[in-house]
Amino acid sequence: MTEQNPPVYPRATSASERKVATSVRFPEIEERILKYWEADGTFHASIANRDVVRDQTGHPENPQDSAGSRGTEFVFYDGPPFANGLPHYGHLLTGYVKDLVPRYQTMRGKKVERRFGWDTHGLPAELSAMKDLGMTDKAEIESMGIEHFNDACRANVLKFTKEWEAYVNRQARWVDFENDYKTLNVEFMESVIWAFKQLHDKGLTYQGFRVLPYCWKDETPLSNHELRMDDEVYQERQDPSVTVTFPITGGGALGDQLAGVNLLAWTTTPWTLPTNFSVAVGAEIEYAVVEAPAEGPLPGKHMLAADLVSAYAKDLGFTDHDDVTAAESAQAAVIGRYLGKDLANLQYRPLWDYYTDASVWGTQHAWRVLIEDYVTTTDGTGLVHQASAYGEEDQQSSEAAGIPVILSVDAAAEFLPMFAEPTPSGDTPLAEIAGVQVFAANRAIINRLKADGRLVREQSYVHSYPHCWRCRTPLIYKAVTSWYVAVTEFKDRMVAINEEINWIPENVKYGQFGKWLENARDWSISRNRYWGSPIPVWASDNPEYPRTEVYGSLEELKEAFGDYPRNAAGEPDLHRPWIDQLTRPNPDDPTGQSTMRRVEDVLDVWFDSGSMPFAQVHYPFENAGWFDTHNPADFIVEYIGQTRGWFYTMHILATALFDRPAFSNVISHGIVLGSDGQKMSKSLQNYPDVNEVFDRDGSDAMRWFLMASPILRGGNLIVTEEGIREGVRQVLLPMWNAWHFFALYANTANNGAGYIARNVFTEDGDRLSRTETGADSGPPVAIEGESAEGAHDARLTPLDHYILAAAGDLVREVTEALDEFNVSRACEALRGFAETLTNWYIRRSRARFYGEDFTSYDVLYTVLETFTRVAAPLLPLVSEEIWRGLTGGRSVHLTDWPDPDTYVKDERAVELMELTRTVTSAGSALRKQAKQRVRQPLATLTVVVPNAEALAGTGASESPYVQIIAEELNIKQVVLLDAADVSPEQFGIGQQLVVNARAAGPRLGKQVQHAIKGAKSGDWSMAGGVVTAGGLELQEGEYTLTTTVSEEAGESAVTVLDAASAGGARGGFLVLDTTLTPELVAEGIARDVVRTVQAARKDAELNVSDRIETTLTASPEVIAAVEAHSELVKAETLTLTLNLVEGEATEETRATVTALKESHA
RNA sequence: GGGCGUAUAGCUCAGGCGGUUAGAGCGUCACACUGAUAAUGUGAAGGUCCGUGGUUCAAGUCCACGUACGCCCA
Helix, strand or coil: CCCCCCCCCCCCCCCCCCCCCCCCCHHHHHHHHHHHHHHHCHHHHHHHCCCCCECCCCCECCCECCCCCECCECCECCCCCECCCCCCHHHHHHHHHHHHHHHHHHHCCCECCCEEEEECCCHHHHHHHHHHHCCCCHHHHHHHCHHHHHHHHHHHHCCCHHHHHHHHHHCCCCCEEEEEEECCCHHHHHHHHHHHHHHHHCCCEEEEEEEEEEECCCCEECCHHHHHCCCCCEEEEEEEEEEEEEEEEECCCCHHHHCCCEEEEEECCHHHHHHCCEEEECCCCEEEEEEECCCCCCCEEEEEEHHHCHHHCCCCCCCCECCECHHHHHHHCEEEEEEHHHHCCCEECCCCCCCCCHHHHCCCCCCEEEECCCCCCCCCCCEEEECCCCCHHHHHHHHHHCCCCCCCECCCCEECHHHHCCCCCCCCCCHHHECCEHHHHHHHHHHHHHHCCCEEEEEEEEEEEEECCCCCCECEEEEEEEEEECHHHHHHHHHHHHCCCEEECCHHHHCHHHHHHHCCCCEECEECCCCCCECCEEEECCCCCCCEEECCCHHHHHHHHCCCCECCCCCECCCCCCHHHCCEECCCCCCCCCEEEECCCEECHHHHHHHHHHHCCCCCCCCHHHHHHCCCECEEEEEHHHHCCHHHHHHHHHHHHHCCCCECEEEEECCEECCCCCECCCCCCCCCCHHHHHHHCCHHHHHHHHHHCHHHHCCCEECCHHHHHHHHHHHHHHHHHHHHHHHHHHHHCHHHCCCCCCCEECCCCCCCCCCCCCCCCCCEEEECCCCCCCCCCEECCHHHHHHHHHHHHHHHHHHHHHHCCCHHHHHHHHHHHHHHHHHHHHHHHHHHHHCCCHHHHHHHHHHHHHHHHHHCCCCHHHHHHHHHHHHCCCCHHHCCCCCHHHCCCCHHHHHHHHHHHHHHHHHHHHHHHHCCCCCCCEEEEEEEECCHHHHHCCCCCCCHHHHHHHHHHCEEEEEEEEHHHCCHHHHCEEEEEEECHHHHHHHHHHHHHHHHHHHHHCCEEEECCEEEECCEEECCCCEEEEEEECCCECCEEEEECCCCCCCCCCCCEEEEECCCCHHHHHHHHHHHHHHHHHHHHHHCCCCCCCCEEEEEEECHHHHHHHHHCHHHHHHHHCEEEEEEEECCCCCCCEEEEEECCCCCC
16 A cells, blocks of 8 residues: 555545545545535435336326335325424434435335435424514413414424435435425425315314313413423312212102202312312212211212212211211211112202303203213212313313303402302302412312301312413313314224324334324314414304304415405415404305404314324315325324324325325334433433534444334333444444454455456356355356456355355345334344354465465445345445445436345355354354363364264365364364264263143143153153153153263363254364373464464564564473464464574563564565 | 333343243442453342232232332313
């Protein structure tokens, strides 16, 4: 590598200097590759390269094939991220998968468009904008003006787009930012209102009530996710809990019998009692009627859950006296027992008369006992007070029972003025609560109950209670009007269509997602907010002339209102406040007084997300043809929680609008956790900083760590720096080191002129030679770029066959894995191959490289080139650098995926080499057992295996397999024997009987335990082919015989080969002769000296090929050994002059080395 | 409170239709090997398979109950 001789490799590099670095800095390489891609336009080329085959109509020919993917295109949908925060590991993880699958499919020949999507609407954006503006409630938004507020939201959601692009780019995710889609674009929003109108026209939308957490200070409902804004939302709070009486007046099956009995109902929200409209009981709960003592505070009959009678004994007036407790007295006073289901429809007397005029309030079905399965007996009385407007379960229960939702408080949670007015019966029991905030009114209500004799018990109750995340006000639950999608109407179709979706991991299909579908409820899609797609519904502002209109396009709006909604700049814009400005006279109002106004709500942001497949292309207004052929998507990926989010809402809309799935294959991955197994938390600092990892270990390292983990199979993943570095060690470094090794030798070959390696082909054009394995060499192989006649006389060794076959298997395995979206399996295959390549092929081939056997260069080149292509989706940056260095080509990502069928499957070569590896591994263990270090040569290893002749080979010279075994284990002579020719007993090998209980159990029943015991204890025999164990005869198949080492056999160590290992080693074993002769000891010492000299060379920082003069100082014994093996020592250490200095018998061996002038040719 | 899920080595996880000696990777320790490699090889220690009860010739595996944790919904 001098200036006169520029190196052959790397043939292309992103680095300024053409050099393969020994100590590699991956992050630097990555940064350079990213720049190269940008300058080169590689991403766009990778898409433009692939053609779409079109049919006669001009539509892409895209029928789904059996694997679920399409002919020439692979359709990917980007799940839109929300950009008002910075990306975290979860986004990175998803982003890597979103890159990997399209990269793979591109190499497989598909055209894969990838548009980035931005989710821009919704409450999180508003909340963030409010924070920026220092606002705390809706009144401030209204006074600022919706226009300006929405401007702030728009700026907020796009605040971090640059940072997002930088992250996405740094993680080497190829995605089109220029041709992106944003949910705030008017085209996107027009498709969204189109979808709403479609649903409306199909009768799948309706208006109703929903109960939401509500902040009475901000006067706004909160979404459930705001309850999880931070950890301080739920705080302990003390509330009064009261138990009140509801006297039964009749009704139901038992009304006559139970009339006059008091239902005892419990609540922690006394302020909802004025709107009590029903009492819920559990169907299977047993209720008891107790006769309270006449002299007590509550004489009469009371009903409550039987389990809770004792708990209420004292409240009902029972007392402890003599030996009888109050609880026992109460139990004794039980005069009747009823199951909840028998109590249905009992009627009771309301507490007050404010709402008893059914003609005004529609309460003709109120004040009844209802059966609800949510009732328990862990708190209260087992009878639950229900107020339809103030609890979600209450509301649903009431709706089913025909009871209306009636609000008793205003937006500030203050009781309405009507409470100061007389009730139909003429009194004003709760006059003092009118205008009072609900919590403040509790006291007055409780006092009233007490005065009315309706209070059984009052107790303070401490519970975890939600608070507003902004103002810390305790929330209430309150009904608000809402628009719904009637999901329950087409739930069955959703379940049926789910059958067409391939879920990874598969259990999600019928598990998390399938069950969620089966229990689907109607989808509340309206939000009383500002920044979102509008609900395109206009309603008359006078209920006397009701009229509802729904619009599904800008043109329809223009037709009805005279113009598009236009923003300040005059552009068509569907956002508030512009859309709200469209009004018109109500055509159904003959007086001409009332006006059609848009309902104020905006759509749930998930409606946007679910519309993404069609809205991203402005369907149906544009691209109708495109959409028809690019839906469902071939592939999407998001985290498992999206079974209730994106996956779900896309499925709803795809089913309702198109009656087909929105996606064919979906990966739902697990959650990324911090190093302590908890959720990642900035304040806890329990995860490595993303940028630090990028800078220190690199994007490919992070990609590998995430992709190789079980997280894509649904498990959770703990992110640790060690885990990331482990991937570097297992794959990235071996891959780089293999490349470095190759370049080092290829560059210095031919006296420094270098050698350009080429792909290995057989004469008939297959990639691999089909030469006989087991021979020490095969027929000549052709080298790519040369005619068959011109091929140099390359000979593949069994080792070459092995690694080439392994490369073919690698391609097959990774192809299969990625075709089924099994990413971690693909990683495992690559990891295994990297290990075989470096720790076996290259390690075993060092001498050949040193000796400039160019066949090995070509084989390593072929294998590395294959490896980098197969690794390209999983390690896109490092693969690129190595592949370009090897080939000088433009990009590995523009190549075709290797065709597994062009790799000859050479099972025999693999099998024999695996057996060889098994033998060396077991041999190592034998050495360990015999306490003989490897540098100590041993005389003989006897290898007994079935079909020994295959290992021995047919060649005249020594079998390469035997040679490998001898070298690896430092054995003078390997004796290969066929298992059929030897008697195991002579080597101390015995047999062990194992009963196959699965086979024998059914036949022998209880007896099988005796046979098992006998086999274990040695109480068994074999005579004339009949095996008897524990006195029982076993039949063929009911037992197996395995070889086992019975004892140490004198001067040798014996081991049995793992029966499961490759090459049919069943019954094979090794015998290691551990006898040491003085000659062997001397050679061992000489080898130790070689090691000492090598270490000295390394310390002196000499070049690999430097010739040296060596001076050794050592004990007489060592000197003698070195003298006896001086040729060995000199050759191994490139020593030309060897000086020996004899010291004391205890002298430590020391070596001094000096480089000599002549350099190695 | 409800639904779903999980519980196996210090850590992360595998463990077909139940089969008798429960595995892997990482980590730890010891030894070995090493002139491409911040690598590698061999071995050792490490288990109340969450608990209790049941079914069975046989239970980590099936059933019931309980406990703990997680996610979702309240």
